[in-house]
Amino acid sequence: MLTETFHGEAEIASGGAADLMSDVLAFTTEKNSLLLSGLTNQQVLRTAEMANIGAIVFVRGKIPPPPTIELAEKLSIPLISCCHSMYQACGLLSNAGLPDNGVASILCQ
Amino acid sequence: MSIKEKSKGKNEVNELTRVQELVYEVRVKEVMTSEVVTVSPDTTMRDLMRILRTKKISGVPVVDGGDLIGIISLEDLVKAVADRQRPQDTVGNRMTRKVVFVRADELAVQAVNLFAQHGYGRLPVVDNDGKLVGILTGSDITRGLLRVLSQRYQAEEIRRYRASHIFKDIDSEQTSLILSYHIAAGDFDHGGAATSKLKRALERLGANPALLRRVTISSYEAEMNLILHTTRGGELRVVINPERIVIITEDDGPGIEDAEAAFKPGFTTAADWVRELGFGAGMGLANIKRYSDHASIESLPDKGSRLLAVFEMSPPDKT
Structure with a gap:
């Protein structure tokens, strides 16, 4: 846990992973979703704000710079750092039953 | 954080989080009681007994020239009686000198932590010069948070109402x-x-x-x-x-x-x-x-x- 912000009771309806912010923005859903990313700049937070992301997990143990954490507190979005690779982390969450938040890629429509 | 397929009670969660967040935003001075009953070190224990009884309180800060110098409680009074001290014994001799206090500018959460840490029922509030400016109890905090919460909620509701009617009004x-x-x-x-x-x-x-x-x-x-x-x-x-x-x-x-x-x-x-x-x-x-x-x-x-x-x-x- 990297932030003071923590919504213990908040429910996460789905998950997604991307390092490309426009991809995150293309696949957003109505409900709170979880974003896994290897990117730690402030734009991840801005993207999360616009795309109803309920919490962000940074993979490979990445710790974002202080401005990113400050913005997260301001926007009230919890940040988590985990030691798994993106592939492992997605696999674990997917096996645990967290559904995918992507509807369809733009290219596949 | 729980992973569930259906989302329910989201608003309740938001309300609760808002109250929790508020403890980190609201300052002690916003929720404390400013009108404080105080005694001086020269007050006799007999007078103290009368004050505690008439005001229906269980403790008072001891103040000398506005400065907080101690605190005395019902417990100290009982001890004094048990020690068979003379009734004209003064507050100054029986008070607790190491007072746990909170500053008016501190966040309400600091006070919450102090209450939990020491188990006291009340905390004297001082300004930056050590002058007593108020007193704080657990119920002051609860009441204060609810007041601030409803004020903010109303303010946002009014703003939202005005904004959403702008096109109708003009x-x-x-x-x-x-x-x-x-x-x-x-x-x-x-x-x-x-x-x-x-x-x-x-x-x-x-x-x-x-x-x-x-x-x-x-x-x-x-x-x-x-x-x-x-x-x-x-x-x-x-x-x-x-x-x-x-x-x-x-x-x-x-x-x-x-x-x-x-x-x-x-x-x-x-x-x-x-x-x-x-x-x-x-x-x-x-x-x-x-x-x-x-x-x-x-x-x-x-x-x-x-x-x-x-x-x-x-x-x-x-x-």
Whole structure:
């Protein structure tokens, strides 16, 4: 846990992973979703704000710079750092039953 | 954080979180009781007994010339009686001198922690000069938080009500609200700040969540385009009226050779540094086109570009 912000009771309806912010923005859903990313700049937070992301997990143990954490507190979005690779982390969450938040890629429509 | 398929009770959760957050925002002085019963070190224990009884309190701060110098409680009084001290013994001899206190400027959460740590029923509140300015109990905090919460809730409700009725209240053939933001080129760190403001404005205007999401995502992509792909930045303008919301961005260069091709997913002119930041994969304009009801771009190489994205109020849903 990297932030003071923590919504213990908040429910996460789905998950997604991307390092490309426009991809995150293309696949957003109505409900709170979880974003896994290897990117730690402030734009991840801005993207999360616009795309109803309920919490962000940074993979490979990445710790974002202080401005990113400050913005997260301001926007009230919890940040988590985990030691798994993106592939492992997605696999674990997917096996645990967290559904995918992507509807369809733009290219596949 | 629990993972469940269905979301329920989301509002209750938000309310609870808001109360929790408030403890970290509200200062002691906002919730304390300012009218404090005090005694001086010269007050006799007999007088103290009378004061505690008539005021129906179980302890009082001891003050000398306004300075907090101790605290004395019912317990101290009982001990004094048990010790068979003379009734004319003074507060000064029996009080606790090491007082746990809280400063008026501190956050309410500090006081909550002190209560938990020491198990006291009340905490004297002092200013920065050590002068007693109030007293705080657990129920003061609860009552104070509820008061601040309802004040803020009302203020936001009123703001929201006024904003959402703006188009009804103003009578004209065509009323539009125009929000303008100047976006500086290369200001990556602040990217999204303008759209964040726009999002709050639209929330107050009562935009439905689906529309809100489509507009803010498009605006964010457009804002990032101005930051990442223009020579000197540009203007982000959002025109809102009861029929539609229109996002317009204008910049003065460098312009795009083939403006229509820019809407194709994957079309990009982005430099590597832009890609490393998570942008520039040629999805920005594609996203804007996807989320808007109509999007077009006019561009002249070396002159600049003008992007237009229209969101109709009805039909309300396009996701």
